[in-house]
Amino acid sequence: xxxxxxxxxxxxxxxFPEWLPEERVAEQRWFDHIRKTFESxxxxxxxxxxxxxxxxxxxxxxxxxxxYVLERLHKDEDSDKESRLALHFDQTVPFARYTAQHFNDLxxxxxxxxxxRVWRGExxxxxxxxxxxxxxxxxxxxxxxxxxxxxxxxxxxxxxxxGLDIGRVQLRxxxxxxxxxxxxxxxxxxxxxxxEYIRLIDKLEKxxxxxxxxGLKLNLxxxxxxxxxxxxxxxxxxxxxxxxxxxxxxxDFIARNDVIARSNSDAAIQTLNEGIDELASVLDALSHxxxxxxxxxxxxxxxxxxxxxxxxxxxxxxxxxxxGSVCSGGRYDDLAGQYINKHLPGVGISIGFSRLFGVIKxxxxxxxxxxxxxxxxxxxxxxxxNEAKLAxxxxxxxxxxxxxVEVYHTVKKWDKHFKYAKxxxxxxxxxxxxxxxxxxxxxxxxxxxxxxxxxWKK
Amino acid sequence: xxxxxxxxxxxxxxxFPEWLPEERVAEQRWFDHIRKTFESxxxxxxxxxxxxxxxxxxxxxxxxxxxYVLERLHKDEDSDKESRLALHFDQTVPFARYTAQHFNDLxxxxxxxxxxRVWRGExxxxxxxxxxxxxxxxxxxxxxxxxxxxxxxxxxxxxxxxGLDIGRVQLRxxxxxxxxxxxxxxxxxxxxxxxEYIRLIDKLEKxxxxxxxxGLKLNLxxxxxxxxxxxxxxxxxxxxxxxxxxxxxxxDFIARNDVIARSNSDAAIQTLNEGIDELASVLDALSHxxxxxxxxxxxxxxxxxxxxxxxxxxxxxxxxxxxGSVCSGGRYDDLAGQYINKHLPGVGISIGFSRLFGVIKxxxxxxxxxxxxxxxxxxxxxxxxNEAKLAxxxxxxxxxxxxxVEVYHTVKKWDKHFKYAKxxxxxxxxxxxxxxxxxxxxxxxxxxxxxxxxxWKK
Numbered sequence: 045x046x047x048x049x050x051x052x053x054x055x056x057x058x059x060f061p062e063w064l065p066e067e068r069v070a071e072q073r074w075f076d077h078i079r080k081t082f083e084s085x086x087x088x089x090x091x092x093x094x095x096x097x098x099x100x101x102x103x104x105x106x107x108x109x110x111x112y113v114l115e116r117l118h119k120d121e122d123s124d125k126e127s128r129l130a131l132h133f134d135q136t137v138p139f140a141r142y143t144a145q146h147f148n149d150l151x152x153x154x155x156x157x158x159x160x161r162v163w164r165g166e167x168x169x170x171x172x173x174x175x176x177x178x179x180x181x182x183x184x185x186x187x188x189x190x191x192x193x194x195x196x197x198x199x200x201x202x203x204x205x206x207g208l209d210i211g212r213v214q215l216r217x218x219x220x221x222x223x224x225x226x227x228x229x230x231x232x233x234x235x236x237x238x239x240e241y242i243r244l245i246d247k248l249e250k251x252x253x254x255x256x257x258x259g260l261k262l263n264l265x266x267x268x269x270x271x272x273x274x275x276x277x278x279x280x281x282x283x284x285x286x287x288x289x290x291x292x293x294x295x296d297f298i299a300r301n302d303v304i305a306r307s308n309s310d311a312a313i314q315t316l317n318e319g320i321d322e323l324a325s326v327l328d329a330l331s332h333x334x335x336x337x338x339x340x341x342x343x344x345x346x347x348x349x350x351x352x353x354x355x356x357x358x359x360x361x362x363x364x365x366x367x368g369s370v371c372s373g374g375r376y377d378d379l380a381g382q383y384i385n386k387h388l389p390g391v392g393i394s395i396g397f398s399r400l401f402g403v404i405k406x407x408x409x410x411x412x413x414x415x416x417x418x419x420x421x422x423x424x425x426x427x428x429x430n431e432a433k434l435a436x437x438x439x440x441x442x443x444x445x446x447x448x449v450e451v452y453h454t455v456k457k458w459d460k461h462f463k464y465a466k467x468x469x470x471x472x473x474x475x476x477x478x479x480x481x482x483x484x485x486x487x488x489x490x491x492x493x494x495x496x497x498x499x500w501k502k
Numbered sequence: 503x504x505x506x507x508x509x510x511x512x513x514x515x516x517x518f519p520e521w522l523p524e525e526r527v528a529e530q531r532w533f534d535h536i537r538k539t540f541e542s543x544x545x546x547x548x549x550x551x552x553x554x555x556x557x558x559x560x561x562x563x564x565x566x567x568x569x570y571v572l573e574r575l576h577k578d579e580d581s582d583k584e585s586r587l588a589l590h591f592d593q594t595v596p597f598a599r600y601t602a603q604h605f606n607d608l609x610x611x612x613x614x615x616x617x618x619r620v621w622r623g624e625x626x627x628x629x630x631x632x633x634x635x636x637x638x639x640x641x642x643x644x645x646x647x648x649x650x651x652x653x654x655x656x657x658x659x660x661x662x663x664x665g666l667d668i669g670r671v672q673l674r675x676x677x678x679x680x681x682x683x684x685x686x687x688x689x690x691x692x693x694x695x696x697x698e699y700i701r702l703i704d705k706l707e708k709x710x711x712x713x714x715x716x717g718l719k720l721n722l723x724x725x726x727x728x729x730x731x732x733x734x735x736x737x738x739x740x741x742x743x744x745x746x747x748x749x750x751x752x753x754d755f756i757a758r759n760d761v762i763a764r765s766n767s768d769a770a771i772q773t774l775n776e777g778i779d780e781l782a783s784v785l786d787a788l789s790h791x792x793x794x795x796x797x798x799x800x801x802x803x804x805x806x807x808x809x810x811x812x813x814x815x816x817x818x819x820x821x822x823x824x825x826g827s828v829c830s831g832g833r834y835d836d837l838a839g840q841y842i843n844k845h846l847p848g849v850g851i852s853i854g855f856s857r858l859f860g861v862i863k864x865x866x867x868x869x870x871x872x873x874x875x876x877x878x879x880x881x882x883x884x885x886x887x888n889e890a891k892l893a894x895x896x897x898x899x900x901x902x903x904x905x906x907v908e909v910y911h912t913v914k915k916w917d918k919h920f921k922y923a924k925x926x927x928x929x930x931x932x933x934x935x936x937x938x939x940x941x942x943x944x945x946x947x948x949x950x951x952x953x954x955x956x957x958w959k960k
Contacts, residue, residue, distance in 0.1 A: 052561040054599045054841050057587065060551035062600070064607050065614070068547050084901045086878035086908030086928075089526050093518035093633055094552070094619060098575075103510040110574055116623040117556075117569040117588065129515065130575065141512045142520070149522050151875055151925045155908070156523070161552060165574040175551055185912075192890060192911040199894075329894065383512050417609055420544035432650060436657075436787065443542045450544030450613070453650040454643075467609045470544075 059166075059174030061398060063405075066469075069419070070412040071401055074208060075159065078179050078395070081204045082157040085196065087181055090156045092138035094163075095129040100141050103382040109133040110165035131163040135180045135394070143184065144383030153185040153193075159397070173398055179204075182392030184379050189389045191322050194354040194375055195329030197391050201358060201371055202333055204395070210404055210411050211362025215330075216284075216341035218355050219323040220374070222294070223345055225316025226280060229307040230269055237267060239349045245281050246347040250368075253278055276301055281343040287327035290340035294320055319353070326354055352377045356393055365407040371395045416469040418450075421502060422484075424474045425452045425461045431476065438476040441497050449474075462487070474500075517624075517632030519856060521863075527877070528870040529859055532666060533617065536637050536853070539662045540615040543654065545639055548614045550596035552621075553587040558599050561840040567591040568623035589621040593638045593852070601642065602841030611643040611651070617855070631856055637662075640850030642837050647847045649780050652812040652833055653787030655849050659816060659829055660791055662853070668862055668869050669820025673788075674742075674799035676813050677781040678832070680752070681803055683774025684738060687765040688727055695725060697807045703739050704805045708826075711736055734759055739801040745785035748798035752778055777811070784812055810835045814851055823865040829853045874927040876908075879960060880942075882932045883910045883919045889934065896934040899955050907932075920945070932958075 056062065063071060079089070095114060101107065112131040132138050135158045143150065159179045168174055181200060183193050198215050205213040223245065227238055244259045260274035279301075283293050298304050298316075307313060323340060330338045346355045357369035373393030380388050404411055422442055426435045432453075439449045450470070452461040465473050465487050475483040477494065484500055485492045514520065521529060537547070553572060559565065570589040590596050593616045601608065617637045626632055639658060641651050656673050663671040681703065685696055702717045718732035737759075741751050756762050756774075765771060781798060788796045804813045811833035818824050831851030838846050862869055880900055884893045890911075897907045908928070910919040923931050923945050933941040935952065942958055943950045 050840075051843060052557060052840060054555070054558050054603050056603070057551060057553065057555065057585075060553060062550055063548075064604060065546040065548055068549065072547060083877040084906050086876050086881075086906055088523040088876035089530060090521075090523055091526065092520055093515060094621075095515065095518060095633070097512070097515065099510060100512050110576065112572045113575050114570045114589070114623075115573050117571050127515075131572070145512050145514070146522060151922065153912070155876070163552075165572075175553070190911045192894075192909075196894075196909065196911070329891070332895070332898065382508075382510060385509060418544050418546035418613070419541040423544075433787070436650075436654075437790070440790065448542050448544050451650075451654065453648045453654070454611070464609065 059168030059172070061173055061176070061402060064417075066414050066417045067405060067412070069416055070405075070414050074397070074401060077207050078204055078397075079157070079159065081200065081207060082179075082181055084203075085155070085200050087155045087157045087183075087200075090139075090142060090158055091160055092132070092135075092142050092158070094131055094161070096132055096138060096141060098128045098130050100383075101130055101132070101137055107133065112163050112165050133164050134162055135160060135178055136182075136392070139180070139182060140380035141383055143388065144380045144386075147384060147386065153183050153189060155181075155183040157181045173402070176396070176398035177401075179395040179397050180392060182379075182390050184388045184390030187387050187389070189391065191325055191354075192329065194322070194391050195326045197373070197393050198326065198330055198338070198356060199333070201356070201393055201395075202330075202337060205358065205360070205371065210408070211360055213337060214359045214361050215333075215338045216344050216357045216359060216369075217323065217326060217338060218340065218342050218344040219319040219326075219353055220345055220351055220355055221315050221319025221322065221353055222342065223277075223280065223319075225312055225314075225319055226276070226301075226304070228312030228315055229304050229309060230267075230273055231309075232267055232269075235349070237263075241277065242345045242349070243347050245277060245343065245345045248278075248281055248343050273303070276303070281345075283340065283342040285340050286335075287331070287338055287340060290327065291320070291324055294342075322353055346372060346374055350376050354391060363403065363408065366400065366403045370400050418468050418470070419448045420450045420468065420470045421447045422449045422472045422474050422500075423452055423461065423465045423470045424449060424476065424482075426476055427455060427458070429455055434476045434479070437479060438474065438482055438497065441480075442474065442500070445498065445500075447500075447502070472500075517626030517630070519631055519634070519860060522875075524872050524875045525863060525870070527874055528863075528872050532855070532859060535665050536662055536855075537615075537617065539658065539665060540637075540639055542661075543613070543658050545613045545615045545641075545658075548597075548600060548616055549618055550590070550593075550600050550616070552589055552619070554590050554596060554599060556586045556588050558841075559588055559590070559595055565591065570621050570623050591622050592620055593618060593636055594640075594850070597638070597640060598838040599841055601846065602838045602844075605842060605844065611641050611647060613639075613641040615639045631860070634854070634856030637853040637855050638850060639852075640837075640848050642846045642848030645845050645847070647849065649783055649812075650787065652780070652849050653784045655831070655851050656784065656788055656796070656814060657791070659814070659851055659853075660788075660795060663816065663818070663829065668866070669818055671795060672817045672819050673791075673796045674802050674815045674817060674827075675781065675784060675796060676798065676800050676802040677777040677784075677811055678803055678809055678813055679773050679777025679780065679811055680800065681735075681738065681777075683770055683772075683777055684734070684759075684762070686770030686773055687762050687767060688725075688731055689767075690725055690727075693807070695721075699735070700803050700807070701805050703735060703801065703803045706736075706739055706801050731761070734761070739803075741798065741800040743798050744793075745789070745796055745798060748785065749778070749782055752800075780811055804830060804832055808834050812849060821861065821866065824858065824861045828858050876926050876928070877906045878908045878926065878928045879905045880907045880930045880932050880958075881910055881919065881923045881928045882907060882934065882940075884934055885913060885916070887913055892934045892937070895937060896932065896940055896955065899937075900932065900958070903956065903958075905958075905960070930958075 114129045162178055163175050240263055244256050248256050257274050261271040264271050285293050344355050344357050351374040353375035355374035358371040360366050375391040377389050379390050424435050424439045435451050439451045442449045473485045483494045572587045621633050702714055706714050715732050719729040722729050743751050802813050802815050809832040813832035815827035816829040833849040835847050837848050882893050882897045893909050897909045900907045931943045941952045
């Protein structure tokens with residue numbers, strides 16, 4: 045080491061999380077489980093580049109996420125000729141672009157999962173990252189996609205989250221057509237106006253009834269409608285029930301709503317009924333899940349104007365430290381209309397992986413079983429320098445039997461390698477005797493056994 | 503779909519590769535194999551953020567890689583206060599920074615692998631990407647690290663590449679101390695001057711002997727030395743042999759070199775001998791590998807001034823389309839001196855994953871066994887809409903038995919789901935009969951069998 049070298053002491057970068065090896069072991073266990081679950085439903089993996097052209101990211105118009113643009117440190121004359129690139133802020137836009145670009149090479153219905161990092165240049169807050177993993181699943185088809193997929197996606201998400209062993213999972217499901225039908229009976233048809241009401245209802249749980257009522261009344265006034273309709277939105281959004289009661293509660297709501305009763309818009313009533321039927325069929329197809337795992341919750345509408353039917357949120361009932369929905373999504377009509385002249389309806393959902401992992405790590409580390417600092421099963425050690433070859437051969441034999449094996453190459457006083465095994469939580473130390481036998485020591489109990497290598501079991 | 507929507511037709515971004523689902527399946531198989539091999543040697547995974555502070559990236563001085571800097575699309579007053587971030591261009595700098603930052607939380611010797619994307623804003627050429635995966639392994643220790651690790655790293659790399667089934671793998675190994683010892687007997691001690699000679703020898707294979715001789719002679723003149731020494735460098739670098747012949751060839755070289763014979767610099771001779779001994783011990787510890795898998799090759803010196811002992815390159819003997827070394831690395835004295843006042847010697851190697859995958863995909867697609875477009879084992883289908891529940895239940899039961907199962911939810915004329923299975927190369931279609939039995943059809947042969955779900959085997 046050059047002692048005169050100037051030292052630049054690095055510090056963590058706010059919003060860019062980084063884990064220690066033992067935490068990474070837990071993170072890998074999560075990723076492996078999620079991938080396995082997604083694949084058990086036959087979803088295939090895709091990865092897109094970390095960047096898209098800015099024109100692709102903004103093809104639908106301005107986005108409200110903070111985008112990171114790439115600039116070369118040393119620009120040259122070519123830099124300006126190239127299209128500007130930016131890091132993707134979600135996986136939906138890249139997925140839509142991917143589908144459009146490779147349309148002819150894909151088999152539809154196209155079911156994909158995607159587990160990549162995304163970037164948002166937002167001000168970092170607790171639990172909000174600037175770089176984080178998302179785990180997305182979507183299924184899309186050309187022209188139409190059966191409603192059965194909406195239940196399948198919900199079922200996948202339940203299996204996925206339930207298998208993480210972080211307590212009870214509750215899927216909260218609704219269908220936007222119900223609120224849209226109601227709005228239409230009031231005479232509100234414009235997509236832009238509908239979006240206004242949806243955004244307000246979406247904030248109900250966060251902001252509270254009183255504030256939202258004020259907002260709703262203001263908008264009704266704008267639409268030249270009776271302010272008292274505002275109560276009916278709150279009335280609808282207050283329906284939260286088990287799958288078996290939802291239908292009754294919704295029909296009660298309809299029965300007490302004068303406007304619906306008097307409505308002569310067949311289209312509005314049809315939208316409303318479609319929403320109810322679709323939601324009923326999704327809930328019905330989830331009847332195999334345990335009681336309490338699924339609720340109908342009419343306050344769920346999701347803020348994005350993108351969704352057109354089923355909408356999901358997910359709550360971890362035993363992790364109050366996680367605010368909001370851990371996994372959200374829904375049904376949409378048109379995945380990639382901005383990139384290709386094809387009608388591609390779909391349904392999808394996204395797990396905010398890093399935020400979830402970060403919250404559990406901070407507040408419930410016991411749920412991550414953080415411990416071993418490596419995947420090593422066995423540490424091979426020999427005190428005699430001349431036995432280095434025997435140590436390596438033994439390690440190789442144990443590896444061939446499917447074990448993860450380290451050799452401790454430094455021959456030092458006896459307790460050094462033992463301390464190393466203890467620190468890394470390696471459970472077994474192997475002292476080779478000859479090519480086929482060794483003494484195996486249990487690091488925790490101290491128990492020792494001379495065994496054939498082939499006899500050793502985890 | 504809004505027919506009036508303006509369509510922005512996306513196109514591939516030069517240098518940012520993206521694979522189709524069936525190619526991704528092959529890529530995942532590679533990643534899984536590499537990870538499994540690394541873990542079988544007890545190496546742990548780490549991931550660092552995609553970015554580092556520019557000051558961290560440039561802590562050792564200017565780098566010759568093109569760096570991508572991040573800029574927020576919409577800057578605000580805070581933007582200037584924050585440190586500038588850039589995408590990492592390799593995994594060595596982030597690993598060094600990680601080790602320094604988390605020094606007190608790590609157990610040494612610290613063995614880590616890292617499989618992430620890196621970015622270089624270079625002009626894209628055939629097989630050169632701007633975004634690509636690298637797979638790196640390193641082991642570092644405080645103050646000293648036994649030479650046995652140099653062989654272990656080589657052994658890991660052999661196991662890793664050999665398991666990819668892309669033909670014969672040849673590790674070409676040398677030790678820089680041999681060349682450095684020779685330079686020192688000529689009186690060249692300055693690190694800067696040594697680096698000049700190393701860089702020239704490193705280009706020998708690429709540029710050819712004549713050009714390199716000119717360069718060497720120029721440098722010898724600069725150092726006020728006899729130009730005829732240039733031949734001795736070429737003489738040394740021409741030693742390429744099996745592990746068993748290397749020692750004899752090297753001693754022959756020494757015997758015919760007058761300067762070494764006359765040298766009265768003990769330090770120079772010691773460096774030379776250390777290099778020979780270390781190389782001999784590494785080659786010896788690799789004697790379990792098949793003949794031809796390892797060669798001593800004194801032309802391997804690596805261009806970076808970072809390496810101090812063992813150096814590796816790797817050639818795929820059956821893939822001439824891959825130019826150069828698929829996997830290179832070596833021994834270094836000081837991993838993180840620019841970030842922490844600790845002496846951290848180590849040895850490591852890096853696989854240029856994406857470039858290798860790209861070359862094989864282009865020139866030897868048959869080696870990737872590209873086929874299935876998803877992980878699905880079984881497609882469940884029922885013609886009767888009323889049997890949707892049965893289809894879902896059957897799929898769930900098959901999933902619980904460890905299979906990857908899709909339900910084909912669209913009830914259409916008979917051949918539609920069959921075509922879907924054929925297109926995706928799904929091998930089996932399952933037609934549920936009741937809760938526990940189904941007809942299984944082999945898509946390739948057309949063979950059908952009614953079986954209990956529990957009896958079905960891949």
